[in-house]
Amino acid sequence: MTERNPESMGESNRVLTVENLTVQYGGVPAVDGISFHVDAGELVGVIGPNGAGKSSTLLALVNAVRSSSQRLELSGASIAGKAPEYVARHGLALVTEGHHIFGELSVVDNLKLGRVARSSAAGLEEDMEWILGLFPILREFHSRSAGLLSGGQQQQLAIARALISSPQLLVLDEPSLGLSPTAVDTVFAAIEAVRQRGVAVLLVEQRAQQAVAAADRTHVLSEGRVTMTLTPSDASNSELLTKAYLGS
Amino acid sequence: MIPLLQSLVDAVSAGAIYALAALGIGLVFGIMRLANLAHGEIITGSAYTLIFLWEFSWPLALIASAVVGVVIALAMNFAVFHWLRAQSPATLLIASFGLSILFQRLYDAAFGTNVRTAPVGSGLSQSIAMGGIRINILSVITIVLGVVLLIAVHLFLTRTSIGLQVKAASSDFRMARILGVRSGFVIAITFAISGLLAAAVAFALTTQSGAVGPTFGVQATLFGLVGAVLGGLSKLSGAVVGGFAVGVVLSLFTSWLPPWANDFRTALVYVFVIIALVVAPNGLLAGRSKKDRT
Ligand SMILES: Nc1ncnc2c1ncn2[C@@H]1O[C@H](COP(=O)(O)OP(=O)(O)O)[C@@H](O)[C@H]1O
Numbered sequence A: 001m002t003e004r005n006p007e008s009m010g011e012s013n014r015v016l017t018v019e020n021l022t023v024q025y026g027g028v029p030a031v032d033g034i035s036f037h038v039d040a041g042e043l044v045g046v047i048g049p050n051g052a053g054k055s056s057t058l059l060a061l062v063n064a065v066r067s068s069s070q071r072l073e074l075s076g077a078s079i080a081g082k083a084p085e086y087v088a089r090h091g092l093a094l095v096t097e098g099h100h101i102f103g104e105l106s107v108v109d110n111l112k113l114g115r116v117a118r119s120s121a122a123g124l125e126e127d128m129e130w131i132l133g134l135f136p137i138l139r140e141f142h143s144r145s146a147g148l149l150s151g152g153q154q155q156q157l158a159i160a161r162a163l164i165s166s167p168q169l170l171v172l173d174e175p176s177l178g179l180s181p182t183a184v185d186t187v188f189a190a191i192e193a194v195r196q197r198g199v200a201v202l203l204v205e206q207r208a209q210q211a212v213a214a215a216d217r218t219h220v221l222s223e224g225r226v227t228m229t230l231t232p233s234d235a236s237n238s239e240l241l242t243k244a245y246l247g248s
Numbered sequence B: 001m002i003p004l005l006q007s008l009v010d011a012v013s014a015g016a017i018y019a020l021a022a023l024g025i026g027l028v029f030g031i032m033r034l035a036n037l038a039h040g041e042i043i044t045g046s047a048y049t050l051i052f053l054w055e056f057s058w059p060l061a062l063i064a065s066a067v068v069g070v071v072i073a074l075a076m077n078f079a080v081f082h083w084l085r086a087q088s089p090a091t092l093l094i095a096s097f098g099l100s101i102l103f104q105r106l107y108d109a110a111f112g113t114n115v116r117t118a119p120v121g122s123g124l125s126q127s128i129a130m131g132g133i134r135i136n137i138l139s140v141i142t143i144v145l146g147v148v149l150l151i152a153v154h155l156f157l158t159r160t161s162i163g164l165q166v167k168a169a170s171s172d173f174r175m176a177r178i179l180g181v182r183s184g185f186v187i188a189i190t191f192a193i194s195g196l197l198a199a200a201v202a203f204a205l206t207t208q209s210g211a212v213g214p215t216f217g218v219q220a221t222l223f224g225l226v227g228a229v230l231g232g233l234s235k236l237s238g239a240v241v242g243g244f245a246v247g248v249v250l251s252l253f254t255s256w257l258p259p260w261a262n263d264f265r266t267a268l269v270y271v272f273v274i275i276a277l278v279v280a281p282n283g284l285l286a287g288r289s290k291k292d293r294t
């Protein structure tokens, strides 16, 4: 386990800054003053047991739950207290836990909704080609009702829809949850491709080992606090990962 | 006895009116979980506009009544419902009930309790003879108007980006916002469309009666709402079919029931509705598997 000095990189290429974020439900803190950041081109992981506050953290970023913080910035501009649609239109694409596709709409219509947050139509064709290259199944099933897709296909659709907005930061909440092994591989390969393309990624995952190996650094969240920060070299240290989950 | 085909045409025309009312109510319910009882007062506002302007200039009257419908609907949204967006459906329903009463009082104060009259669409209330039966031109025009508007709303919802956003927000409001859909905008658009639909209902109804009073829109709204609930408020097509069915049944009762029973036709419709809702509590056409989110 190593610590990185967050100041060493400067903040010029900082995509997301979170300082002292707190989320409470009925006075009970679910997220208890956490701080982290994501720089351009980085993949940052968040792992932790059920109920640790991972989803609450992500929902707080887009203000889909009430939160308080010292700083909440997207590319240097404050997003604290801004409406979810504002945050989306300023470059943060969130794929929620359980992915929430629109089941009664076709695959194409779901994808079209990804364009809503996109700032310009320039480059849409190329982006679309790239995205459908990551998830060929969506091209095949483009006119099918999204509700008829399998869980893994729906997850792919949700990620594709998020990518069409051409975000600066892609935020994923347990994208591998309930997926078949093949679908998990497709999703992780896509995440790697997204990072290769220079899009910053914030990844909440259950598969701790896989997440830690893929991410530049992975924060372990327990009872609403960051208890550890792991680097890829920790991925093979199963003792440490187990400890991370038990909440050291 | 009124010939079968003629009464069928009249029934379909009544069905078209209530289908439009149910669609306007269903659209707003979809995006707001608001069963807007004040929808009738939008209809009334548009109807007064038709009555007052018709003899001056009928094209102006048509345009103005549409504008008035949209303006009243938007005003209701921005003055009341916008502030209650996070409240429960029950709270919204009660607020709309209050708004409905308020508007009725305002109409009463402004235009009096007695009906105002004008020969709206009088040129249309002739019948044409076709092979021994007489068909009312007005009924045909109402049916055409209904079909055109239903198709227009369908195309808007399925073929335009804004329509797609309205659909998305209706099915999962939070996810739609996370995708960048502007909540205030899609709600305003939906109210505006419900205002337009209310104006269409106002036109169809005023051409029939030529008389408008403060509670003019109440019946259409009540039956539209009943139809929408019957068909399943959570699904627009269900609401439309439900509204249509209520209109058809009401109209057939009027033509076929013996005169003494006609006083009970509204009660009979409700008996129908109660039976239907006991059989299918979520509406006759609601999907079985899908649980409504709260
Ligand atoms: N809408 C909510 N209302 C009340 N409590 C909630 C709500 N959402 C989450 N919680 C609680 O907050 C804590 C953190 O939940 P969550 O952020 O979903 O954790 P994770 O995603 O890490 O499993 C849990 O104890 C959970 O029960």
Ligand SMILES: [Mg+2]
Binding pocket: A054, A055, A056, A097, A173, A174
């Ligand atoms: Mg979670």
